Amino acid sequence: MGVKINVEGFKTKTLFNTASELFINKVRRCGEDYDHRGTCSNTERKVHIRNLAREAAEEAKIFIEEVSKEGGEQ
Known part of the structure; x- marks a missing residue:
């Protein structure tokens, strides 16, 4: 079964990659x-x-926002 994910819905490639990893997990x-x-x-x-x-997408978004607030790179 293939699940299509709308990549355009993610603002950054990092967000997409993080969401993908969280989804797989x-x-x-x-x-x-x-x-x-x-x-x-x-x-x-x-x-x-x-x-x-x-x-997973929501968790990735929250994670990246937290990292950004702490001065980390996206």
């Missing part, structure tokens, strides 16, 4: 951990993956 940790995944429909799986992607 979330899917490994949360998305593939639930026991009922074999009985879920594709629609349910896609919704779950999209939710994980949104959460």
